[in-house]
Amino acid sequence: MQSIIIRSLLEFPQKLSEFENAFHKKIFEPSYQNFLSKIYKLEKISLAAFEAELSEMELKSEEYIKIASAVPELDFLEYEKPLKKVFMLKEQESLARLLLKASSEKTLLNLENLQSDFSELYTSSFLSFLEWENKYNQREANEQIKSGVSFLDHALDGGFEMAQLVLISGDPEMGKTSLCLQVIENISRLHKVAFFCFEFTIWDYIKKRQNNTHFNKENLIILNDGYNIFEMENNIRILAKKGVKVFFIDSQMRVENNNEGNNPEERETMKFSVLAKLCHKLDILILMVVQTSKSDTENPLGSKRASHEASIIMRLEKVECDKHDLSHKNKAFHPSKRKFIMQKNKQTGKHFVEEVGFKQVNQSFYSLYDEGKKMVQVDFKEIQKTLNLESDEPF
Numbered sequence: 001m002q003s004i005i006i007r008s009l010l011e012f013p014q015k016l017s018e019f020e021n022a023f024h025k026k027i028f029e030p031s032y033q034n035f036l037s038k039i040y041k042l043e044k045i046s047l048a049a050f051e052a053e054l055s056e057m058e059l060k061s062e063e064y065i066k067i068a069s070a071v072p073e074l075d076f077l078e079y080e081k082p083l084k085k086v087f088m089l090k091e092q093e094s095l096a097r098l099l100l101k102a103s104s105e106k107t108l109l110n111l112e113n114l115q116s117d118f119s120e121l122y123t124s125s126f127l128s129f130l131e132w133e134n135k136y137n138q139r140e141a142n143e144q145i146k147s148g149v150s151f152l153d154h155a156l157d158g159g160f161e162m163a164q165l166v167l168i169s170g171d172p173e174m175g176k177t178s179l180c181l182q183v184i185e186n187i188s189r190l191h192k193v194a195f196f197c198f199e200f201t202i203w204d205y206i207k208k209r210q211n212n213t214h215f216n217k218e219n220l221i222i223l224n225d226g227y228n229i230f231e232m233e234n235n236i237r238i239l240a241k242k243g244v245k246v247f248f249i250d251s252q253m254r255v256e257n258n259n260e261g262n263n264p265e266e267r268e269t270m271k272f273s274v275l276a277k278l279c280h281k282l283d284i285l286i287l288m289v290v291q292t293s294k295s296d297t298e299n300p301l302g303s304k305r306a307s308h309e310a311s312i313i314m315r316l317e318k319v320e321c322d323k324h325d326l327s328h329k330n331k332a333f334h335p336s337k338r339k340f341i342m343q344k345n346k347q348t349g350k351h352f353v354e355e356v357g358f359k360q361v362n363q364s365f366y367s368l369y370d371e372g373k374k375m376v377q378v379d380f381k382e383i384q385k386t387l388n389l390e391s392d393e394p395f
Helices: 002-011 013-022 030-041 047-052 062-069 076-104 129-138 150-155 176-187 202-209 229-241 264-282 380-392
Strands: 164-170 192-197 220-223 244-250 285-289 312-318 337-345 352-359 364-367
Touching (some): 002 030, 002 047, 030 062, 150 337, 164 176, 164 264, 176 192, 176 244, 176 285, 192 202, 264 285
Parallel strands (some): 164 312, 192 220, 192 244
Antiparallel strands (some): 312 337, 337 352, 352 364
């Protein structure tokens, strides 16, 4: 772990200030502490500059060989907590041995003098408003990705921002999966995306889409196993490192968590907590179809708290049939319209309700109010006048 952290720092020196805030040198082994001291003195951090500062003995050391052969990771700052935990467990073990030895020898120790001061490991992460403001001004603008679905992009002022968990619910057969697939397929034209295909077989999906050319098939990764939430977490981390930016999970009821949590409510909530944290840590977007009850359409089944983890919550509901349209006879709901609702929108703060179009042929959604599709006002007097003129013309 330590070799990966240092190799990553050499590869991504722009993260030096964040590294210094997160990692105290004390938690590294002595040889790695020595390497860090040399890195901090470099005018321009790089692997070559670092090697130039090392002695022949250091270049042949086991620790350096590990650093040189380690694979750098862009999100290496996430190793902060596990590395601190390893250090503190070692300190605790050392203290335990000392106490056991003293007890066996019937010796009383001054416990106050034995207490390790771990506070310095954490105070470096406390930043003032001014320091946070400087970080804010230096950071890159939050990336926004267009969904390619006009009414969605309109509701989001241009598209989805990263680091968000998006939940979508709705009445049965409303096209929840179809809408999410339409979004990730559109996004795949420019970015890598992943689809957790749990609700139907992967072969059904391939069969329906194999002749389509509107998305980048190479950019769309499909997973059809790994149902446990912690397996999914690991897969998402791996894929994020490979450049996947958007994930679609279909659906909540297929995701398993049989072990963690004291009761069913906690176990269900943990699914959403794990995914929301991944979004923030990895700066990714996760879309997830969820199920709701008739009496509570705002919260996923099994967890009242799950909706708090989401940044955006969308819903699709049925539109009643047109009684004057004979083609709607015996239909349970309007075949080509849906009611789209943006129930929660932390991205822009705007709520949104609109009737949208749905094409049965290719299972896709569109806005009924896009340019070129708006209703045009007609002067019926002019039409009647034209019809009268045509009727007076000889054959």
